[in-house]
Amino acid sequence: MLATHRSDLSLFSAISPVDEAIRAAAYRRLDVLTKPRGALGRLEPLAAQLCAIQKTLGVQIVRPVGIVFAADHGVADRGVSAYPREVTAQMVANFLHGGAAISVLAKLQGIDLWIVDAGVDGDCSDHPRLIEAKIRRGTRNFIDEPAMTPEECTGALRWGRDVVERVMHGGSNTLILGEMGIGNTAAAAMLMHGLTGRELIECVGRGTGLDDNGLERKRQLLAQALKRRAAPQVPLELLAEFGGYEIAMLTGAVLAGAARQALILVDGFTVTVAAALAAQLNSNVLDYCVFGHCSEEHAHRALLEYLQVQPLLDLGMRLGEGSGAALALSLVQAAVALFAEMATFEGAGVSNKDD
Amino acid sequence: MLATHRSDLSLFSAISPVDEAIRAAAYRRLDVLTKPRGALGRLEPLAAQLCAIQKTLGVQIVRPVGIVFAADHGVADRGVSAYPREVTAQMVANFLHGGAAISVLAKLQGIDLWIVDAGVDGDCSDHPRLIEAKIRRGTRNFIDEPAMTPEECTGALRWGRDVVERVMHGGSNTLILGEMGIGNTAAAAMLMHGLTGRELIECVGRGTGLDDNGLERKRQLLAQALKRRAAPQVPLELLAEFGGYEIAMLTGAVLAGAARQALILVDGFTVTVAAALAAQLNSNVLDYCVFGHCSEEHAHRALLEYLQVQPLLDLGMRLGEGSGAALALSLVQAAVALFAEMATFEGAGVSNKDD
Numbered sequence: 059m060l061a062t063h064r065s066d067l068s069l070f071s072a073i074s075p076v077d078e079a080i081r082a083a084a085y086r087r088l089d090v091l092t093k094p095r096g097a098l099g100r101l102e103p104l105a106a107q108l109c110a111i112q113k114t115l116g117v118q119i120v121r122p123v124g125i126v127f128a129a130d131h132g133v134a135d136r137g138v139s140a141y142p143r144e145v146t147a148q149m150v151a152n153f154l155h156g157g158a159a160i161s162v163l164a165k166l167q168g169i170d171l172w173i174v175d176a177g178v179d180g181d182c183s184d185h186p187r188l189i190e191a192k193i194r195r196g197t198r199n200f201i202d203e204p205a206m207t208p209e210e211c212t213g214a215l216r217w218g219r220d221v222v223e224r225v226m227h228g229g230s231n232t233l234i235l236g237e238m239g240i241g242n243t244a245a246a247a248m249l250m251h252g253l254t255g256r257e258l259i260e261c262v263g264r265g266t267g268l269d270d271n272g273l274e275r276k277r278q279l280l281a282q283a284l285k286r287r288a289a290p291q292v293p294l295e296l297l298a299e300f301g302g303y304e305i306a307m308l309t310g311a312v313l314a315g316a317a318r319q320a321l322i323l324v325d326g327f328t329v330t331v332a333a334a335l336a337a338q339l340n341s342n343v344l345d346y347c348v349f350g351h352c353s354e355e356h357a358h359r360a361l362l363e364y365l366q367v368q369p370l371l372d373l374g375m376r377l378g379e380g381s382g383a384a385l386a387l388s389l390v391q392a393a394v395a396l397f398a399e400m401a402t403f404e405g406a407g408v409s410n411k412d413d
Numbered sequence: 414m415l416a417t418h419r420s421d422l423s424l425f426s427a428i429s430p431v432d433e434a435i436r437a438a439a440y441r442r443l444d445v446l447t448k449p450r451g452a453l454g455r456l457e458p459l460a461a462q463l464c465a466i467q468k469t470l471g472v473q474i475v476r477p478v479g480i481v482f483a484a485d486h487g488v489a490d491r492g493v494s495a496y497p498r499e500v501t502a503q504m505v506a507n508f509l510h511g512g513a514a515i516s517v518l519a520k521l522q523g524i525d526l527w528i529v530d531a532g533v534d535g536d537c538s539d540h541p542r543l544i545e546a547k548i549r550r551g552t553r554n555f556i557d558e559p560a561m562t563p564e565e566c567t568g569a570l571r572w573g574r575d576v577v578e579r580v581m582h583g584g585s586n587t588l589i590l591g592e593m594g595i596g597n598t599a600a601a602a603m604l605m606h607g608l609t610g611r612e613l614i615e616c617v618g619r620g621t622g623l624d625d626n627g628l629e630r631k632r633q634l635l636a637q638a639l640k641r642r643a644a645p646q647v648p649l650e651l652l653a654e655f656g657g658y659e660i661a662m663l664t665g666a667v668l669a670g671a672a673r674q675a676l677i678l679v680d681g682f683t684v685t686v687a688a689a690l691a692a693q694l695n696s697n698v699l700d701y702c703v704f705g706h707c708s709e710e711h712a713h714r715a716l717l718e719y720l721q722v723q724p725l726l727d728l729g730m731r732l733g734e735g736s737g738a739a740l741a742l743s744l745v746q747a748a749v750a751l752f753a754e755m756a757t758f759e760g761a762g763v764s765n766k767d768d
Contacts, residue, residue, distance in 0.1 A: 092507050093514055094495065094621040098736075099709060099729030140449065140766045148763040152447050157756025159448055166750045266449040267766070354454060372727060373744075374454030381453075388743035389728075395521045401512025408503040411495045411622070 073316045076345040081110035084117075084397070091400040092408050098396060100370065101389070104348065105397040108390070111321055111346055112231065117394055119321070122387060123225050124169040124234040124380050125311060126153055126160060127218070127304035129177035130196030132205065133283075134241030138276045140267045143196070146240050147180030153238070153379070154185045160236055160379035167387050169234055172225050176214065177303030189224070191217040193303045197245075200300045201283045205245065211298035211306050218310025226318060233315040234323045234350075234387060235332075236380020237304045240266075243355060246331040248280060248300035250357055252289030253334050254364050263327070263356025266376075293338040308332035313339060316346040323390065325383040326353035326376070330361050337365070350386030351375060428671045431700040436465035439472075439752070446755040447763050453751060455725065456744070459703065460752040463745070466676055466701055467586065472749055474676070477742060478580050479524040479589040479735050480666060481508055481515060482573070482659035484532035487554030488638075489596030493631045495622045498551070501595050502535030508593070508734070509540040515591055515734035522742050524589055527580050531569065532658030544579070546572040548658045552600075555655045556638045560600065566653035566661050573665025581673060588670040589678045589705075589742060590687075591735020592659045595621075598710060601686040603635060603655035605712055607644030608689050609719050618682070618711025621731075648693045663687035668694060671701040678745070680738040681708035681731070685716050692720070703745065706730060706737030 084106035089095050096102060108117045128150050134143045152158045153173045156165070164171035174189045175182045179196040182188055193214050197205035206214070226233065239245075243265040250261040262277045283300065290296045297306055309332045315322040316336070324333050324347050337343045344365065351371035352359050362369055370386045403410040439461035444450050451457060463472045483505050489498045507513045508528045511520070519526035529544045530537045534551040537543055548569050552560035561569070581588065594600075598620040605616040617632045638655065645651045652661055664687045670677040671691070679688050679702050692698045699720065706726035707714050717724055725741045758765040 091514075092504070092512055093732050097621070097730065097732040098514065099731065101728060101730070142764055142766075145764050148761070149447070152756055152761045152763055155756070155761070156754075157447055157761045159446075159453065159751055159755060162750050162754045163747060165754075166747060266452070370728070371744075373456060373725070375452065375456070376454065377448050377452040385744065385747055388747070389726075389740065392518060392521060392740055392743070395517050396514055399511075399517045399520075400514060401507055401510070406503070406507045406510070406512045408507055409497055409500050411497075 073313065073340045073342040074319070075342050076110035077113040078110060080113055080115065081106045084109035084115060087115060090402045092403055092406050100368065101393040101396060104390065105393040107348065108321060108394060111319060117397060119232050119391055119394055121230040122169045122232040122234060123230045124160065124164050124171040124236065124384060125174060125221060125225060126236040126238055126380055127174045127176045127307045128238040129302050129304035130179035131239055131241035131245055131302050132197045132199030133201060133244050135199060136201060136279050138244040138279060139240045139265055140272060141240050143179060143240050146238060147178050147182060149238050150175065150178060150182045154187055158379060159377055159381045160384060163381055163384040167384060169384055169387065174221055174307065176217070176307045189221055191221065191307065197302055200248065201279055201286065204299045205301055206298050206303065208298050211294060214303045214306030215310035218307035219314035221307065222311045222314035226320065232321045232323065234380050234383045235308055235311055235329050236325045236383060237308060237328045237378055239302055239304050242302050242304065242328050244276060244280060245300055245302045245305060246328040247357060248283065248289065249296060249305065249331045249335065250361055252296040252300065253338065254361065256360065258284060260360060261357045265355065293335050297335060305332050309335045312336035312343060316343045320346065322347045323383040323386060324349045325380045326351065326378050327355040327358040327361065328378060330358060334361065334365060348390065351382030353382060428668065428695045428697040429674070430697050431465035432468040433465060435468055435470065436461045438470060439464035442470060445757045447758055447761050455723065456748040456751060459745065460748040462703065463676060463749060466674060472752060474587050474746055474749055476585040477524050477587040477589060478585045479515065479519050479526040479591065479739060480529060480576060480580060481591040481593055481735055482529045482531045482662045483593040484657050484659035485534035485551030486594055486596035486600055486657050487552045487560065488556060488599050490554060491556060491634050493599040493634060494595045494620055495627060496595050498534060498595050501593060502533050502537060504593050505530065505533060505537045509542055513734060514732055514736045515739060518736055518739040522739060524739055524742065529576055529662065531572070531662045544576055546576065546662065552657055555603065556634055556641065559654045560656055561653050561658065563653050566649060569658045569661030570665035573662035574669035576662065577666045577669035581675065587676045587678065589735050589738045590663055590666055590684050591680045591738060592663060592683045592733055594657055594659050597657050597659065597683050599631060599635060600655055600657045600660060601683040602712060603638065603644065604651060604660065604686045604690065605716055607651040607655065608693065609716065611715065613639060615715060616712045620710065648690050652690060660687050664690045667691035667698060671698045675701065677702045678738040678741060679704045680735045681706065681733050682710040682713040682716065683733060685713060689716065689720060705741030708737060
């Protein structure tokens with residue numbers, strides 16, 4: 059199994075580091091713009107990161123693309139979510155017809171939005187914005203058996219890459235990643251536990267809105283899965299054992315986005331887990347990621363801290379779909395505009411305290 | 414003096430409460446949109462507040478207007494800022510020529526931007542976007558004497574109102590407020606101390622970037638001013654004693670914006686002090702305010718907590734100019750779009766957990 063995984067990993071090995079010399083040059087430019095040094099706060103390192111990713115001081119956001127990967131989870135049958143499993147397919151239709159939060163935000167912000175059926179347990183009707191990549195009608199229930207086979211797992215990783223290649227073709231340099239899948243915070247919690255070594259209880263949250271009893275039940279079920287098999291230490295074995303098809307595709311998408319030297323806007327808990335997996339497979343990945351927000355899902359803040367990254371927004375959102383990342387795009391656009399268009403002290407004839 | 418103040422207060426007394434019935438109706442609508450209850454986090458109370466302000470569920474942002482009030486401060490001569498006083502006038506020119514952060518953000522977000530010379534110690538050259546309202550070439554140094562006369566103070570309040578009436582004329586329903594004034598965090602700190610009763614030391618921060626010695630010097634100078642006169646308990650006496658012309662105009666602008674039932678997007682520490690003053694003059698004011706961000710200026714977080722309000726962004730910005738408020742406008746726009754355009758569970762055929 060490992061050998062198979064290794065050969066597939068080579069698909070994603072070509073991720074170059076970002077350009078640290080350009081990042082330093084970006085900071086030098088930021089320091090001569092008409093503002094006190096550092097006064098734009100987090101927008102300054104953000105602008106410098108974009109320069110380092112794009113390897114130029116002429117940074118710009120070109121045709122931002124959003125992808126929502128959707129799939130079902132065998133574990134959802136055991137009641138780890140406040141919503142029934144059929145909601146995944148219903149929400150895919152809602153994404154496509156423009157009624158979901160991510161649809162509205164994509165329209166507002168000019169994001170080119172694509173929906174991927176990664177493994178929905180239902181038929182998603184044809185639509186020009188739907189990419190059919192169904193691995194299976196939902197994963198197996200990981201409480202009883204591995205969620206997916208190694209072949210399914212690597213197949214999903216490849217799909218993630220292929221979707222990114224397809225939708226970013228034609229010059230997009232910005233990728234917004236989201237997900238939909240009833241039960242997927244349960245899978246993400248198992249993966250976080252395996253990746254970080256944090257106690258399971260710290261990784262499990264209320265998802266779409268479990269009450270105290272529901273949360274306790276979710277924790278007990280997931281603990282039961284760990285009794286069947288302790289979390290594997292090899293990232294792709296972990297992913298196959300407890301993951302989801304959308305999470306595997308997201309992992310592939312993050313790797314492919316970084317390989318393309320795109321800015322990757324990461325959404326909430328589940329997408330952050332996929333980014334963490336991708337970072338284990340290639341340590342250059344995180345330099346391409348901007349974490350859009352800290353969600354209300356219990357473990358997200360701890361996972362962001364584990365990754366030593368700071369999210370842009372902290373608005374108590376817990377919707378997924380890429381909604382937090384899409385919202386954060388407006389801050390990224392602002393950072394780019396400020397960097398590109400602000401006057402320098404010298405150009406504007408403003409006295410600098412360092413003069 | 415009090416009598417004069419009272420008669421001027423009547424200019425601002427007609428601020429109706431926001432519509433709580435509409436706010437409740439907005440929450441009912443939010444609860445049937447295709448998302449788990451509350452999953453949009455802070456965007457939900459924000460949308461409901463906008464409905465309550467606009468007294469309709471058909472909420473929209475119409476022609477957002479930004480105003481930056483600029484003025485100089487006598488106290489700046491004593492070295493309470495990292496920058497020399499002439500920077501105020503230089504930055505006014507930079508605002509008007511498009512090179513400042515607020516200029517860039519206003520252009521990016523379609524904000525109709527106006528600059529007001531409230532009391533700059535220098536000549537601001539004619540420009541169609543400059544409103545000439547100079548009370549005096551900077552306030553007096555409040556370490557030695559009152560910063561302004563009562564007449565100057567009420568005159569500045571009226572100017573704030575008149576500017577709002579002028580620039581919002583023609584149907585704007587959204588007001589973004591910013592300021593520029595070397596030394597004005599010193600004035601704002603004195604006002605916060607007077608308004609909240611917090612120890613002076615808790616109210617004083619680094620402004621545009623004082624080092625430790627500069628911060629200590631600023632604290633000692635402000636403590637000296639309090640020895641000359643303890644902070645008056647009457648808001649307008651406090652404002653005249655230690656305030657600035659831009660802060661007084663901002664106070665008038667907040668009151669006038671609320672009287673017009675506009676959404677008021679508040680920027681950083683200095684504008685929040687003006688909003689706090691306005692709220693003391695009319696307690697309905699805060700319901701019209703959205704606090705765009707928490708700035709890095711030391712006392713801003715404590716002041717927001719004192720007002721029991723939560724800022725939208727927390728990005729370590731400390732620039733003023735309305736930059737944090739302008740950045741937050743994109744979140745307000747998103748909240749409006751989500752509220753107006755998302756599908757309902759019933760409309761989209763999505764199963765709700767409460768069904």
